[in-house]
Amino acid sequence: GEPGRLAGKRVLVTAGGTVERLDPVRYLTNDSSGKMGYAIAEEAVRMGAKVTLVSGPSALAVPEGVQLVPVQSALDMREAVLSRLGESQLIIKAAAVADYRPAVVAEQKIKKKADSLTLELIKNPDILQEIGTLKTKKQFVIGFAAETEALDEHAMDKLKRKNCDLIVGNDVSQEGAGFGGDTNVVRFYDQNGLVQALPIQSKWDVARKLLELAAERMAVAAGE
Numbered sequence: 001g002e003p004g005r006l007a008g009k010r011v012l013v014t015a016g017g018t019v020e021r022l023d024p025v026r027y028l029t030n031d032s033s034g035k036m037g038y039a040i041a042e043e044a045v046r047m048g049a050k051v052t053l054v055s056g057p058s059a060l061a062v063p064e065g066v067q068l069v070p071v072q073s074a075l076d077m078r079e080a081v082l083s084r085l086g087e088s089q090l091i092i093k094a095a096a097v098a099d100y101r102p103a104v105v106a107e108q109k110i111k112k113k114a115d116s117l118t119l120e121l122i123k124n125p126d127i128l129q130e131i132g133t134l135k136t137k138k139q140f141v142i143g144f145a146a147e148t149e150a151l152d153e154h155a156m157d158k159l160k161r162k163n164c165d166l167i168v169g170n171d172v173s174q175e176g177a178g179f180g181g182d183t184n185v186v187r188f189y190d191q192n193g194l195v196q197a198l199p200i201q202s203k204w205d206v207a208r209k210l211l212e213l214a215a216e217r218m219a220v221a222a223g224e
């Protein structure tokens, strides 16, 4: 992105999948590699922002100039994000947060016994939704929506329900989109509907375009 476009701004990015413990050696997680969120963090630094990256476990190198806050569970991520919310002007939630966690975390390794085992899961708090409730007029909030069907409808529903300024929809069933790879296929939406539909491109290019749009919208909102 254009250097300096985010100068003086504090940007809070989340990335990766959360890890929800079952016992000392087992957990539930998802396919998020962290690439999308790390690319956003890297590009935001390039545009002059002070960037904090709250990330679930990821094999990726921390981009230069980015302050990493490593977390495991959705509850950890919530704490890390909400404690830094007040100081952030731009919040971007690319993380794949587990919707549910095991109701009980066993202190000892769960023993093999009966032929079937039922796990009870309980709902995690929705961090983005909480941010949407807490955000002030000076804060700009971007969510992501990972869908496998009815992308426009589900992305718009999440945008409104979670009170985001923008949402990035990716149809993760599409070739070259979503979890794990270096590319993504995304659509940006605001409260009025579709803003931009991007063809397949690298996650860094997606990050740059998203941040350019956010910077533009934030400047307009600030009356610059």
Ligand code: PMT
Binding pocket: 015, 016, 031, 032, 033, 034, 035, 036, 037, 074, 093, 094, 095, 096, 097, 098, 099, 124, 125, 126, 127, 128, 129, 142, 143, 144, 145, 146, 147, 158, 170, 172, 178, 179, 180, 181, 203
């Ligand atoms: O990490 P990569 O391998 O590069 O993959 C990128 C990605 C596919 C993970 C990314 O592009 C993406 O779509 N991230 C959001 C994934 C997701 O969990 O989407 P969702 O539709 O379940 O959640 C919607 C939004 O609410 C997201 O911004 C999510 O961070 C947020 N959320 C969800 C649940 C929850 N308990 N708390 C949240 O804050």
